Amino acid sequence: MRELRRDPRPHPGVGLVTDRVVVEADGGSRGNPGPAGYGAVVKDAATGEVLAERHEYLGVVTNNVAEYSGLVAGLEAAAELGASAVEVRMDSKLVVEQMSGRWKIKHAALQPLAARAREIAGQFARVGYTWIPRAENSHADRLANIAMDDGTGKAASLAAPERPKAKAVQPDRVSPTGWTGAVGTPTRFLLLRHGQTAMSIDRRYSGRGDVPLTEQGLAQAGAAAKRLAAMPGLLSENGEAAPIVASPLMRAKQTAQAVADALGGRVETHPGLIETDFGEWEGLTFAEAARRDPELHRDWLGDSSCPPPGGESFDAVYERVGQARRDLVEQYDGQTVVLVSHVTPIKTLLRIGLDAGPSLLFRLHLDLASLSIVEFYPDGNASVRLVNDISHLS
Numbered sequence: 001m002r003e004l005r006r007d008p009r010p011h012p013g014v015g016l017v018t019d020r021v022v023v024e025a026d027g028g029s030r031g032n033p034g035p036a037g038y039g040a041v042v043k044d045a046a047t048g049e050v051l052a053e054r055h056e057y058l059g060v061v062t063n064n065v066a067e068y069s070g071l072v073a074g075l076e077a078a079a080e081l082g083a084s085a086v087e088v089r090m091d092s093k094l095v096v097e098q099m100s101g102r103w104k105i106k107h108a109a110l111q112p113l114a115a116r117a118r119e120i121a122g123q124f125a126r127v128g129y130t131w132i133p134r135a136e137n138s139h140a141d142r143l144a145n146i147a148m149d150d151g152t153g154k155a156a157s158l159a160a161p162e163r164p165k166a167k168a169v170q171p172d173r174v175s176p177t178g179w180t181g182a183v184g185t186p187t188r189f190l191l192l193r194h195g196q197t198a199m200s201i202d203r204r205y206s207g208r209g210d211v212p213l214t215e216q217g218l219a220q221a222g223a224a225a226k227r228l229a230a231m232p233g234l235l236s237e238n239g240e241a242a243p244i245v246a247s248p249l250m251r252a253k254q255t256a257q258a259v260a261d262a263l264g265g266r267v268e269t270h271p272g273l274i275e276t277d278f279g280e281w282e283g284l285t286f287a288e289a290a291r292r293d294p295e296l297h298r299d300w301l302g303d304s305s306c307p308p309p310g311g312e313s314f315d316a317v318y319e320r321v322g323q324a325r326r327d328l329v330e331q332y333d334g335q336t337v338v339l340v341s342h343v344t345p346i347k348t349l350l351r352i353g354l355d356a357g358p359s360l361l362f363r364l365h366l367d368l369a370s371l372s373i374v375e376f377y378p379d380g381n382a383s384v385r386l387v388n389d390i391s392h393l394s
Contacts, residue, residue, distance in 0.1 A: 020045035021083040023074035024132075025090050026140035027058075027066025028148055031380075036061045037150075038070030039143025042077045045087060052077040055143035057150055061109075064330050067092040068113035070140065071099070075120040085126045091134040091141075093270060094327040100129045103331055110330075131271070134319055185334040186375035186383070190228065191346045192338060194247075194255040195220035195369045204285050207278035207311070213254045220369035220393060221255040225262035227371065227392035233336045234263055241265025243332055246340040247273040255369070256340035267340075272324025275342035279311025304358035314344070314358055321348040329376050349374055353382040369393060 022043045029036035036059065042052040054073040058066055071088065078086050090096055097103040098114060099121075105114050121127040134141065195217030199206035213221060228234060234242040241263035246256035248269040256267045281289040290297045293309060300306045307313040324345075328337060339349070343366050351360045353374035366372070366388050373386040 019082075019084040021051065021078050021081065021086055023071075023078050023086055023088045024137055024140045025067070025070035025074040025088065026092075026137050026144045027063065027068070027070040028141070028144045029061060029063040029066050030148060031060075033060050033062045035059070035148055036063070036066040037144050037147025038066050038073060039140040039145075039147060040070045040074030040077060041139050041143065042074060042081060042083075045085075051081055053143060055147040055150075057147045063326055064092070064094060064107065065109050065113065066144070067095050068110055068117065070144065071095055072113060072117050072120065074140075075117055079120055079123050084124055086121070086124050086128070088127065088129045089132045089137065090129070091132055091137040091323065092327070093131050093272065093324070094330050096129045096131045097331075106333060107330060134323065135316075183381070184378035186377045187329045187332055187334055188233075188336040188373065188375045189328070189349060190231075190234075190336065190338045191349060191372040191374065192224055192228070192255065192259070192340045193343060193346055193366055193368060193370050194251040194340060195224075197251050199283070200368060202285065204283055205278040205281045205289065205308075207275045207282050208249070209282055210250045212250050217251070217368070218254070218258070221258035223392045224255070224369045224371065225258040228259055228338060229262040234338070239264070242336050242338060243268065244338045244340070245270050245273065245328065247275065247342060247345070249274060249342070252340045252342065256338070259338055259340065270324055270328065272320050272327065273339060273341040273345050276314070276317050276344045277308075277312035279308040281308045281311065301362065304361070314361055317344055318348055318351075318358070321345045322352060325349060325352060325376070333378070346372060350384055350387065353384045355382070364388075367393075 022045050023040065024043070025038065025040040027036065027038040037055060037057045040054040041050060043050055054077055056073065058069060067090065071090065074088070075086065094103070098105050099117060105111050195213045197206065197211045197213055197217055199209065199211055201214070241260070242265065244256050244260050244263070244265050245268045246252045248271055252273070253267060253269065260267050284292065296309065300308060304314040307316070328339070344361065346366055347361050347364055350364065350372060353376070354360065364387070367390045369390065371386065371389045373384070375383045375385060
């Protein structure tokens with residue numbers, strides 16, 4: 001691992017630095033592993049004033065190595081500025097959970113970076129770690145992209161630059177699996193869609209509304225749980241259940257709990273698995289949304305970058321779910337994991353596995369309580385093994 005170069009200069013005009021700062025950090029890899037870079041910014045916690053910036057090209061490394069490198073650089077900058085209390089804000093669930101001590105660090109390449117981050121953090125009186133959505137981490141993301149575009153390895157200028165119009169981020173792409181191309185032990189995701197709700201009966205847009213399962217939905221969850229409990233590989237030799245990770249919404253957690261009860265496991269949640277935010281279309285049928293916003297609705301059907309009014313575009317969902325996939329592959333490397341989520345995140349994971357375009361979202365049907373399976377290999381290959389199986393409901 002190359003040594004991270006440091007530029008101790010504070011932001012121009014900064015004199016006595018506040019004791020309380022916010023560190024925002026990000027990293028990216030175009031290929032994972034691929035050409036990578038990080039970005040980090042230190043801000044005054046009270047005023048939001050930019051005190052320091054860092055970015056650096058890292059060569060060919062993974063996305064997670066880049067994100068940890070951004071954290072290390074941000075903490076180093078905060079230490080050099082004399083901060084005593086630091087709030088770290090990152091859109092990497094993996095880094096936040098591991099640095100908070102809730103997730104184990106299994107990957108050998110991340111362990112020395114995490115150790116370095118803890119060493120620096122020990123210099124502060126207080127350090128906190130908070131996960132934020134990618135949209136709230138745009139400053140650090142922009143710096144990371146500058147580093148990747150630059151590709152020179154040059155340490156950052158600490159002058160606060162003018163903010164250019166944000167460039168569109170191209171989704172990560174996964175190479176399709178050849179007949180003999182996949183190498184290593186894959187991380188296997190069993191993708192279970194939640195059971196029926198009152199919204200799904202009427203085929204209404206159901207995104208962030210936290211609705212429970214119906215009686216029929218609970219029965220569907222139970223049937224799916226029974227099916228999973230009979231599948232090989234979900235219980236270890238000592239009887240330990242496979243990890244079960246769900247969207248934080250009630251309908252997904254209820255479905256996941258049925259699986260946990262059947263396997264004797266417990267449910268974790270990941271915010272990246274939440275359903276699309278349909279904004280002002282929430283609760284409307286397809287026809288009602290088309291009548292309300294005819295032109296926008298038509299554009300939305302043909303353009304994955306177009307969001308519903310007040311909602312989230314499918315490109316944004318792709319970015320969010322892609323990050324969740326990276327988090328979960330890193331955390332559960334080589335294991336079988338039950339993921340209980342919603343129609344769009346599951347389609348997105350299948351889309352990543354198939355290396356397909358956004359039209360898949362409109363051409364693939366997923367039934368309630370359906371099971372799909374996708375495997376992600378450490379060499380970047382992927383294999384979709386099953387799609388929309390509902391044999392357990394018949």
